[in-house]
Amino acid sequence: MxxxxxxxxxxxxxxxxxxxxxxxxxHAHDYFDDAANAAILRRVAQHCYLPMNALLLDAIRAHAPxxxxxxxxxxxxxxxxxxxAPQVLLSFRELLATGxxxxxxxxxxxxxxxxxxxxxxAAQVRLHQVSCAQLLGAxxxxxxxxxxxxxxxxxxxxxxxxxxxxxxxxxxxxxxxxQRVTCVSIFRGARxxxxxxPLPPQR
Numbered sequence: 001m002x003x004x005x006x007x008x009x010x011x012x013x014x015x016x017x018x019x020x021x022x023x024x025x026x027h028a029h030d031y032f033d034d035a036a037n038a039a040i041l042r043r044v045a046q047h048c049y050l051p052m053n054a055l056l057l058d059a060i061r062a063h064a065p066x067x068x069x070x071x072x073x074x075x076x077x078x079x080x081x082x083x084x085a086p087q088v089l090l091s092f093r094e095l096l097a098t099g100x101x102x103x104x105x106x107x108x109x110x111x112x113x114x115x116x117x118x119x120x121x122a123a124q125v126r127l128h129q130v131s132c133a134q135l136l137g138a139x140x141x142x143x144x145x146x147x148x149x150x151x152x153x154x155x156x157x158x159x160x161x162x163x164x165x166x167x168x169x170x171x172x173x174x175x176x177x178x179q180r181v182t183c184v185s186i187f188r189g190a191r192x193x194x195x196x197x198p199l200p201p202q203r
Contacts, residue, residue, distance in 0.1 A: 008071075009071050011049070012110045013041055013074070015032050015080075016033045016037050017033060018032060018036075037080060041080045045084075045087070049091065050087065053092065057094060061098075070102040070104055070167075071092070071104065073132070074106065074109060076110070078135045081135075089135060102140070103132055103138045104143060104167060105132070106125070106143065106145065107145070114145055114157075115149065121157065122161065125161060141164045141165065142163060143161075143163040148167060148168050
């Protein structure tokens, strides 16, 4: 019996804040700890990103077209790769060039904007799309929200933005009686479950 497995990898690096005291207010505007950001990004690149991407590339070449993976890579992670580990960016481009890797769109900063401000959420999604197009040369037709958080309102907005699919948390209470929490579901408007038209294709 064959087993279908969908590999999905999420890549994120935040902009870490430096120690900022009340004495800095009004005259010190360097809020981020770039030394820590650079050191962490380079360490993760050496021990995680580069070896893992090489492993995935070997697997794709050995098992194409039967081995496929998907990635979401935040804008903040991409920006740090440009600054301190451009070889990682090249390794992601090489993976995408195989045609066996799908890129997912998300919020640019791995934020919780979807829960608080629809306009800010939309702005971050668009920023992420632009970042991926410019730095990776790729666009995504599917979406994933931070921590896979979803709601009818979020799904409605994502559908209106033109995404054809959404990766969400497989919660049984949310899937309304679907047989498996790992199945592909069709949206009824923005509600999950039932037989209905899917989300519109990306514009």
